[in-house]
Amino acid sequence: MHDPLPFRDRLRAAGLRFAAVAGAVAVWWAVARAQIWPPVFVPSPGSVWHQFLATSGLTGDGDGWAGYTLGEHLLASLRRMAIGCAYGVGGGIVLGLLIGLVPVLDTVLGPVVTFVRTLPPLAYLSLLVIWFGIDESPKVWLLLLAALPPVAVATADAVRAVPADYVYAARSLGAGRAQIPWRIVLPAAAPEILTGIRVAVGVAYTTVVAAETVNGVPGIGGMIRDAQRYNQTDVVVLGIILIGLSGLFFDALLRYAQRRLTPWRGRA
Amino acid sequence: MHDPLPFRDRLRAAGLRFAAVAGAVAVWWAVARAQIWPPVFVPSPGSVWHQFLATSGLTGDGDGWAGYTLGEHLLASLRRMAIGCAYGVGGGIVLGLLIGLVPVLDTVLGPVVTFVRTLPPLAYLSLLVIWFGIDESPKVWLLLLAALPPVAVATADAVRAVPADYVYAARSLGAGRAQIPWRIVLPAAAPEILTGIRVAVGVAYTTVVAAETVNGVPGIGGMIRDAQRYNQTDVVVLGIILIGLSGLFFDALLRYAQRRLTPWRGRA
Amino acid sequence: MPPELDTPVRAAADAVALTGVGHTYRAAGRDIIALDGIDLSVPAGGALAIVGPSGCGKSTLLRMVAGFLRPSAGRVLVHGAEVTAPGPDRGVVFQQPRLFPWLSVRGNIAFGLSGAFGLRNTSGGARASGLRGASGLRGAFGLGGRPRAEREARVAELLDLVGLADVARLKPYELSGGMQQRAAIARALAPGPRLLLLDEPFAALDALTRERLQDELRALWRRTGTTILLVTHSVDEAAFLGTRIVVLSARPGRIIHQEDSTLPYADQPRAEAEFTATRTRILEAVQAAVH
Amino acid sequence: MPPELDTPVRAAADAVALTGVGHTYRAAGRDIIALDGIDLSVPAGGALAIVGPSGCGKSTLLRMVAGFLRPSAGRVLVHGAEVTAPGPDRGVVFQQPRLFPWLSVRGNIAFGLSGAFGLRNTSGGARASGLRGASGLRGAFGLGGRPRAEREARVAELLDLVGLADVARLKPYELSGGMQQRAAIARALAPGPRLLLLDEPFAALDALTRERLQDELRALWRRTGTTILLVTHSVDEAAFLGTRIVVLSARPGRIIHQEDSTLPYADQPRAEAEFTATRTRILEAVQAAVH
């Protein structure tokens, strides 16, 4: 849906965002200041900033956290995220296509996917360890398992919503059965698949702490977990903010991709 | 997308499903039997069945688990799920509509939602306890926070995909601005919102163990955690199966709703 | 909403007035000038037929009057007020049917009659709501806010008018192309708008159904004084219905021929000698437009 | 895929044969009999024009021949083989354009030419691929699997044919209704199918463009021997293009009039005396169909 009279004031948007962020920080500062909740739970912006400086290695007085700088923690987590999401998204698209296109697989695989996507990661973490050890693999697998279902569900549903006439048209134009998924279904379903990917990346993010329960340092999730157990809430909040900001960044990328790749949304 | 030559053999579907389940159990049994992994990790179907009988109170020799029967655990969790999902879905739809419809809110609220939906629940669980205590509220809140984002994202994206002409047509027919969301946008976006709800329920399910970390008995998640602590993997697997089966049930309901409510998918 | 809506319409005033209107789309990295320097007016109660080659900007023009698009240049006035948004005073039949897929045919037609809209529609409603006459329909029809029974009766009459009474419960995707188009016409007529904007409304209909609906539309227009803006590819249709006929040139659309006609007021326009003459003039203009 | 595809077509054989074909939809809890007891055949190289009131089942019939729908009763044979699925031997122009929104106009037209399809199309391709003649196009056109340059040349010619050369890079939603329809026609022609199924292909076009494309279609048909199945609301069009003309009754669609015609083989069919006579006969049949 587009505004009937579109008017894009990027400057205004940036201003609004800035105001919103400034407002949020101000509220945070006030809440921390008023000590409505104990400082262990709501640390002040100042102490979080201080932790940022200390752990990022930007100032001399800190040497990171648990032997790694903030950047190293973040990078380690992002690397896992990237691999896990890549496999999860790829697998989700393939599974979703199979389920959406092949009735037999919908009957058999559909329930399997639904079953698997309800399973709580905390319950099967030890299985991942026994299968994949304690290094990168179990973390990547967990992130994969978190990212896959939203994409699979969105893809399967999107496939069912592809106008049958597109498929008929393509078949009449000589596209073989094997080409339909890639040449018709995937592009036609792209908008909803991209929505599914956006959801999936978010879900993967929420799983990063659980994934880094297993030998998770370096890693932002491991850092958060560690800090939380020692009630170093300023570090926890620092980690949360970093996660959120990087999440914002990737979501913005995905939304950009969505706008570029599926410009016909709301107009076709 | 519909098969060009539709042929629905419900019996065949049921048969296929049954065969798939039987096959899965057989593989499980074989794996457990072969002891590829120690029984602590892969308990046999038999011992899980035994635990089911013992904890469900169906036989005399068991009196449930931690003082509650299996049914009570399941019911407690499902109740939390139902409330959390209801609020999460409701809130997600409202937020999604606001973000999708009001550009200013897209600018300001959009990033907030994205930020929040990346946050790992394990990191803010203690805040929930501080704010909401240790009874039902923090659990319901956690489930709510898990269920809301997929719905909000799917709704906002679906709103953007609503053909502008529908809105124009409605406005020309006398619908006021205030009526557009309910009379046009919501029904037009319904298919994708329902997909979002399906994803959301799945995500809420995966969170149930985390939600029941604190004072989680009765509750299937609490039961799984307890059993894990004492290496009673058969109970863990039993809990996982129950979660998965109830997830299958609710997903089937949602898919049925999807078929009934949005029959035009793939044909309009 | 133009304030005039609640005052009686001055018969002689211009219902639609475009001055220096142009529209430019941006697509594939370049500007596409769809319309350029259009000056045009339709008196209240008049019927403007717009003819022109495919892609010349007819739909664009209609969408600007409807308030779906803002002109890149010039001003679009409807009932004296500048158009800023769609409104219930202007009923629209889109080039593609655009029925609401989640509503049945009946639901689509009833959409504009629902009680909640009552206040907005009453004044405009008095205009074009009567459909009696040639089709044997009778009664002055209430609009939004009227009792349920009255609304239902109106929907039933509209269904009869467009010949969809027996498929009222079907969903749009269960209709044939022509049936969808007829449902869209009934939907636009339902609230009885003062101004009807029709984008090739009869293109998907067989010759006979088309002629019957042309007759109905003319009867409705004569009876209620509704202003009509009709985009059509049929020169016959333009001659039959247009009190003013405008021919646009190929892109960028400019007015290359304009004439007034009294044919629509005749008893049997198609039988008049002038009919053929008008057709020929328009056809020549269109020929000039394409080449 | 019918095995005949790879053998030379026997000129006299029936390209399309329907025996006792009926189709019943289920909607809103009841059965809607769209078509009933249709017996129909089109000789290879013939052109069948189907006329009938809106909603009588014309699109349904076409979709069954295309392999999109399975008949509820009877058999549909194309080139001697029962239709079970859509295939590249049958090019389809839908009633709504149904262009792929993710491809540009050029991309849509080129879709049926992509190399990967080469093997499937070659035999059918030999038939209807040449577009030269009236439109000034020249060369016998290669299909899938042919060199890129050849494919590009073919797309360019098709773009010229339907007058969309200057908007080749636009996306479908950036086109006017008529432009979309023209793009859909070009897309269906591209691979040179043996059988063309056209569902009111010119409905959204202005009179002149329409006439030009009718001429082009006839030229192509005469040159290549492509079999044509044309659904149309225009009696003129049916008389101009149909070597066999069929009139269906209102729902349930049954054949109520059928005639063969040699007009399409004439140099100037519209100028023939028989043209008017044929028109009149068809019109009368349609009138009977509606009432």
Place this chain on the structure above:
Amino acid sequence: ADDEPAAAPGASGAAGPKQLRIGYQLIPNGDLIVKDQGWLEAALPGTKVVWSKFDSGGDVNTAIIAGAIDIGLAGSSPVARGLAAPLNIPYAVPWIFDVIGDNEALVVKPGIDSVAALAGKKVATPFASTSHYSLLAALAAAGVPESGLKIIDLEPPEIQAAWQRGDIDGAYVWTPVLAELRKQGKVLVTSRDLAGQGKLTADLAVVRKDFLAQYPAAVKTWLRQQDRAVKLTRSDKAAAAASIGKQLNLSPDEAAAQLAELVLLDLSEQAGADYLGKPGAPGKLAENLHSAAEFLTAQKKLTGAPDLAVYQSALAVQALADAA
């Protein structure tokens, strides 16, 4: 001291709390016996006893801060943290549920014979737990620097899985995973050994200070039930194990075995100088907590250890003495 439960209501009387909210954990000690037998409910008839299960001392700390529970169970590490800045939780320790004994231990793969031989190896333990503390204490005692080996953060089920695969060479962990590891490994150090060296770890009771001040009688009753439970473990092991087994969903045999690995102290033993101590003479537990805090400070997990006096004043020795 095995008082008639009926004596308690007389003491708390009408001034008793409306409800007593207890945070418990699944650890085979007296608390589970009290819960299973319903002694508290019987001894405090005017009070509604609410039992809430927790998974870690950290969660108990949080719940106390949130004001969601009155009495809870937490390990000595979380209590040492809770009493230090920034938490500064206003709670006191009136009871030691158990001193960790053989139920937490350092197990290593065969072939490793001493703590010193762990240099360069991978050892797993759940971070921030009593086991983590004990592991580091054992390493310090053996003179192995922390940087000399790789210490990995894993939860017990994951430790078992990693051990199974051979990804780790050793682990400091508790039962039941410990029992599984012991089957294929070798125990180098147990927490009982470390307790003997002054590095005691324990599961402690914590009570909100304002609750303690307001309802001393209820706390007294609570202490007496705990004492009664400890005495039951000595007088009727089978009954105690049955109760615990029921709470843990374990067979009585298994429960008995696990119970035996812990050191349970009765009321008079708790008042000894090694533990809580007496009014005016706080016991060594305070030093223990203090050294744990200092240790955490060295680990940069605390910004600074509070004074010993903070820990001494946090021992609810008066309540303990009153219950005697």
